[in-house]
Amino acid sequence: MLPLALPDFPWNALAPAKERAASHPEGICDLSVGTPVDPTPDFIREALCQASDAPAYPQVIGTEEVREAILEWGRRRGMVDVGLAGVIPTIGSKEAVAWIPLMLGVRPGDTVLVPEVAYPTYDIAARLAGAQPIPVDLRRPESWPDAQLVYVNTPGNPDGSVLTVPQLRAIREWARARGALVISDECYAALGWEGKAVEEVPSLLDVRVCDSDPSGLIVLYSLSKQSNLAGYRAALAYGDPALIAQIVEVRKHAGLMVPTPVQHAMSLALVDESHVAQQKERYRKRRERLIAAIETAGLRNDKNSIAGLYLWVSHPSIVDSWKLVDLFARLGILVAPGDFYGEAAKGHVRVALTASDERIEAAAKRIETAGPFFG
Numbered sequence: 001m002l003p004l005a006l007p008d009f010p011w012n013a014l015a016p017a018k019e020r021a022a023s024h025p026e027g028i029c030d031l032s033v034g035t036p037v038d039p040t041p042d043f044i045r046e047a048l049c050q051a052s053d054a055p056a057y058p059q060v061i062g063t064e065e066v067r068e069a070i071l072e073w074g075r076r077r078g079m080v081d082v083g084l085a086g087v088i089p090t091i092g093s094k095e096a097v098a099w100i101p102l103m104l105g106v107r108p109g110d111t112v113l114v115p116e117v118a119y120p121t122y123d124i125a126a127r128l129a130g131a132q133p134i135p136v137d138l139r140r141p142e143s144w145p146d147a148q149l150v151y152v153n154t155p156g157n158p159d160g161s162v163l164t165v166p167q168l169r170a171i172r173e174w175a176r177a178r179g180a181l182v183i184s185d186e187c188y189a190a191l192g193w194e195g196k197a198v199e200e201v202p203s204l205l206d207v208r209v210c211d212s213d214p215s216g217l218i219v220l221y222s223l224s225k226q227s228n229l230a231g232y233r234a235a236l237a238y239g240d241p242a243l244i245a246q247i248v249e250v251r252k253h254a255g256l257m258v259p260t261p262v263q264h265a266m267s268l269a270l271v272d273e274s275h276v277a278q279q280k281e282r283y284r285k286r287r288e289r290l291i292a293a294i295e296t297a298g299l300r301n302d303k304n305s306i307a308g309l310y311l312w313v314s315h316p317s318i319v320d321s322w323k324l325v326d327l328f329a330r331l332g333i334l335v336a337p338g339d340f341y342g343e344a345a346k347g348h349v350r351v352a353l354t355a356s357d358e359r360i361e362a363a364a365k366r367i368e369t370a371g372p373f374f375g
């Protein structure tokens, strides 16, 4: 029996569509998950090897090298300087997302607000702390119930939407007025498709949002997507030093430490912008190719889907995500139904850009050949 009334793992429900897609004579194009497929850059792999003599336990707070690198990354992103005490490496960002409410003292009877169209782990995080998750529209804080903690996700997974500086300020002000904490998951921040780098995807800790005061605020970021490092489990938390200190205490007791070689690899990856730009260009081409193909079939990528690793696709006359999943599966293409991301996400499918150029081209050609409504 699952503890804490955790829901069934939703991906099991996709097995029949996967089987159908896999039976395509030219093979499956799996665009259902956001797992990177391009190689880890050589200089990062070399850094991992160089630091492989690691007999001692790593420290939870991270090496000074990695914390300096995190601060430099934050400076480039226009974030308030939180000092070395305001940053730690985490073992990928999913564990940080999942356990942060518990680590920050959220308890049974408390309320955690989660985006209404969202990555499922925010809901799980609330449940792991025994709290109640409540889905909300991140653009309308005036409509929210009281809560102890709010999850923000910008750029959003699955919908690719980005919160502006005024929208983030409104969230911060709402939270301040109530003493609530805000955790902003920004793991797709490097993948904005419109405008210029810093302006296109502002951070919750952007000085224009937080007025240089990080109290009550934490940003989570991951190197999984920007650096093809998902297998390393390399991510970070950045924010209010008082909250980070509390998290560090719990992590010490629980033994949640990032391996020393991974910390060194992260340090080099965080200060190098060129490999991130290169990877982004790969995704840009895949995105443009897929958008062109789905539009020929009468489908559309949501107008607010302007960042991140996914297209957020719908058709004006189809309200059932599973119907869309089935139409794609008949072409040998596996996509994820909106239903996995909340009640408000139904009617869409999420199409990941994380497949090889060859698989993206195969998928695009199949869609174009099948034509409107996929024939």
Ligand SMILES: Cc1ncc(COP(=O)(O)O)c(C=O)c1O
Pocket (backbone or CB within 6 Å): 034, 091, 092, 093, 094, 095, 097, 119, 153, 156, 157, 185, 187, 221, 222, 223, 224, 230, 234, 235
């Ligand atoms: C919104 C969001 N947050 C967090 C994660 C976790 O990433 P990781 O644990 O690889 O850092 C993902 C992974 O897909 C994600 O989509």
